[in-house]
Amino acid sequence: MNIFFQQVLNGLTLGSVYSLVALGLTLVYGILHIPNFAHGAFFMVGAYISFYVAGDLGANFWVAMIVSAAAVAVMAMISERLIFHPLRNSPALHDMIAAIGLLLFLEAVVQAIWGADFHRLPAPYTTILRFADLTAPAQRVLIIGAAIVLMIGLQIFLRRTTTGSTIVATAQNREGAALVGISPLKVSLLTFAISGALAAVAATLFAPINLIYPAMGHLVILKAFVIIILGGMGSIPGAIVGGMVIGFAESFGAFYISNNYKDIIAFVLLVFILSLRPQGLFPSEVR
Amino acid sequence: MRVDYRMEYVFYGILLLAAVAFPFFATNEYQVYVMALAFIWAISAMGLNLIAGYTGQLNLAHAGFMAIGAYTVGLLTVDYGVPFWLAFLLAGPIAAVVGFFAGILSLRLKTHFFSIFTLCVGYIIYLLIEKGDSFTHGPVGVIGIPAPSIGPLVFDTTTSVYFLVLAFLVLTIWVMRRLVRSIVGRSFVAIRNSDDLAEALGINLMRTKVLAFTLSTFIAGLSGGLFAGFVRFLGPDLAREYHTFDLIAFVLVGGIGTLMGPVLGAVALTWVTQSLQFLENYRMIVFGPMLILLVMFFPHGIIGTFGIWMARRRANAGKRSNTQAVLPSRSGEEARANA
Numbered sequence: 001m002n003i004f005f006q007q008v009l010n011g012l013t014l015g016s017v018y019s020l021v022a023l024g025l026t027l028v029y030g031i032l033h034i035p036n037f038a039h040g041a042f043f044m045v046g047a048y049i050s051f052y053v054a055g056d057l058g059a060n061f062w063v064a065m066i067v068s069a070a071a072v073a074v075m076a077m078i079s080e081r082l083i084f085h086p087l088r089n090s091p092a093l094h095d096m097i098a099a100i101g102l103l104l105f106l107e108a109v110v111q112a113i114w115g116a117d118f119h120r121l122p123a124p125y126t127t128i129l130r131f132a133d134l135t136a137p138a139q140r141v142l143i144i145g146a147a148i149v150l151m152i153g154l155q156i157f158l159r160r161t162t163t164g165s166t167i168v169a170t171a172q173n174r175e176g177a178a179l180v181g182i183s184p185l186k187v188s189l190l191t192f193a194i195s196g197a198l199a200a201v202a203a204t205l206f207a208p209i210n211l212i213y214p215a216m217g218h219l220v221i222l223k224a225f226v227i228i229i230l231g232g233m234g235s236i237p238g239a240i241v242g243g244m245v246i247g248f249a250e251s252f253g254a255f256y257i258s259n260n261y262k263d264i265i266a267f268v269l270l271v272f273i274l275s276l277r278p279q280g281l282f283p284s285e286v287r
Numbered sequence: 288m289r290v291d292y293r294m295e296y297v298f299y300g301i302l303l304l305a306a307v308a309f310p311f312f313a314t315n316e317y318q319v320y321v322m323a324l325a326f327i328w329a330i331s332a333m334g335l336n337l338i339a340g341y342t343g344q345l346n347l348a349h350a351g352f353m354a355i356g357a358y359t360v361g362l363l364t365v366d367y368g369v370p371f372w373l374a375f376l377l378a379g380p381i382a383a384v385v386g387f388f389a390g391i392l393s394l395r396l397k398t399h400f401f402s403i404f405t406l407c408v409g410y411i412i413y414l415l416i417e418k419g420d421s422f423t424h425g426p427v428g429v430i431g432i433p434a435p436s437i438g439p440l441v442f443d444t445t446t447s448v449y450f451l452v453l454a455f456l457v458l459t460i461w462v463m464r465r466l467v468r469s470i471v472g473r474s475f476v477a478i479r480n481s482d483d484l485a486e487a488l489g490i491n492l493m494r495t496k497v498l499a500f501t502l503s504t505f506i507a508g509l510s511g512g513l514f515a516g517f518v519r520f521l522g523p524d525l526a527r528e529y530h531t532f533d534l535i536a537f538v539l540v541g542g543i544g545t546l547m548g549p550v551l552g553a554v555a556l557t558w559v560t561q562s563l564q565f566l567e568n569y570r571m572i573v574f575g576p577m578l579i580l581l582v583m584f585f586p587h588g589i590i591g592t593f594g595i596w597m598a599r600r601r602a603n604a605g606k607r608s609n610t611q612a613v614l615p616s617r618s619g620e621e622a623r624a625n626a
Contacts, residue, residue: 034399035399035402035403083579083583086583087582087583090582090586092398092399093339093345093543094582094586096345096402097535097536097539097578097582098578098579098582098583100532100535100578101574101575101576101577101578101579101582102575102579103575104532104571104574104575104578105571105572105574105575105576105579106575107571108569108570108571108572108574108575109572111569112569112572218528222406222407222410225403225406225407226403226407229400229403229404233399233400260418261414261418263414264410264411264414264415264418267407267408267410267411267414268411270404270407271392271404271407271408271411274392274395274396274400274404275392275395278395278396278400
């Protein structure tokens with residue numbers, strides 16, 4: 001029972017992190033209609049900033065998370081202004097290549113500052129919660145809780161506030177949104193800021209149970225892509241459900257099939273599902 | 288149009304002469320080595336250009352197929368004692384067979400979905416090579432691949448392999464030139480320009496795309512086989528996505544959808560990277576922004592920009608002599624497709 005519960009907990013933890021990363025990616029896709037390959041680099045930079053603020057400056061874990069979210073949000077906004085906005089009328093291939101250029105640049109900068117070594121962010125809460133014969137490390141519970149709060153918050157922001165609705169409106173119909181007076185400029189900046197902040201928060205939450213290194217974003221971003229394809233590009237519920245599906249598939253696959261091949265599961269799942277359903281599991285509401 | 292062809296042959300002749308003369312003017316062997324490696328990447332980039340540039344489907348698993356070709360040669364020669372050339376003959380076909388099945392699955396998807404799907408295919412290839420210890424040597428890699436030889440002629444010096452690689456490069460360029468000017472090549476371009484229009488013209492979309500994909504993976508496998516014979520050491524990293532990104536950069540710098548673009552791009556960028564070598568691990572700090580600036584201000588690459596300039600000049604000359612008016616942008620597109 002406990003072993004099974006641990007796998008569920010593991011799946012939820014992984015799923016939460018993947019969902020947060022995929023949410024940012026899917027929001028940007030809804031607005032820009034490009035897969036942002038640099039999103040994994042935002043994730044990685046977020047982890048390093050938290051590591052710096054919490055480690056070298058000795059700040060509290062939550063302070064570090066907020067600083068990192070703000071810093072990556074600003075970075076994402078700058079990249080929108082300098083790179084993606086000027087390229088908005090070019091073929092999609094050019095956006096993708098520019099994003100790859102940004103990815104290479106950010107990785108190289110991080111490596112220049114902190115080196116290629118592995119770092120570790122100390123966990124803020126090291127207690128282990130017990131309930132009957134079930135045990136759960138506090139950090140994992142924290143990740144799941146924070147992710148759920150963020151997802152609900154984001155959903156309320158997008159559905160219930162005017163500012164949030166402008167994002168949904170622009171994703172649904174760019175011209176229509178502009179006609180009713182929504183500034184596409186503000187919306188893109190806002191979307192990039194949210195997506196960057198989500199990536200940084202996900203990275204900060206994940207960092208204590210994982211390692212920090214320049215290439216840490218690669219696998220996460222690849223999986224986030226798998227998730228938004230499965231969930232339907234631009235679809236928010238799809239990103240959450242997709243994240244959980246991959247998280248659970250990985251944690252159970254690692255335990256019941258093979259730990260060695262756990263990273264391949266997400267990709268095989270995608271190949272398998274897309275072979276049967278080329279439109280994805282949940283064809284998106286926004287296209 | 289006759290004049291154009293003659294100019295083109297002169298251009299090819301000069302390039303070939305320069306390539307043949309290069310080892311005799313190189314100041315050290317390392318330069319020849321770098322150039323031969325650039326040629327191998329150029330062959331691979333031409334394969335990617337066929338699917339991404341001519342057919343308009345950005346395949347992000349290209350390095351994976353190159354690795355399949357390379358591992359075909361590496362594993363067959365080292366583990367099974369198969370002669371190099373026999374293994375080399377199999378490199379292209381095996382990559383193409385895998386490519387055929389991957390193509391059937393992935394080409395049902397369009398645009399970004401296709402790109403991301405192939406990104407995953409590439410990653411699966413990488414993970415299978417890295418984790419399949421017993422069969423692929425895993426992370427240790429394949430060591431001690433024999434040098435290619437024909438009878439008593441052994442290609443074990445850098446210069447001799449350079450000429451071998453050059454021969455394959457010339458062969459690939461020739462085949463590619465024939466291909467893109469044939470009716471098949473034109474149907475690839477038709478698909479790039481518009482799926483719907485191509486279908487309306489009676490082109491079987493799926494069959495044509497799968498053909499382009501299979502041919503492109505065949506070339507990837509071939510270049511991988513050469514890579515195995517030249518570097519004689521293989522690691523699973525060859526299949527990683529950043530090698531595909533390098534190849535995309537080659538294609539883009541030279542000119543996407545042009546015949547010689549990938550070759551010029553591979554050679555130019557290899558030397559730029561070499562000259563940034565003093566920056567060691569930090570060279571990406573320069574390379575990344577360079578890539579971004581390139582797609583912003585120079586999106587057609589070296590050959591593409593030249594083609595548009597030539598077309599505009601021809602159009603202006605045409606206007607002056609009051610023959611039929613040609614829109615500069617339209618003929619630019621054509622020049623890009625023909626170059």
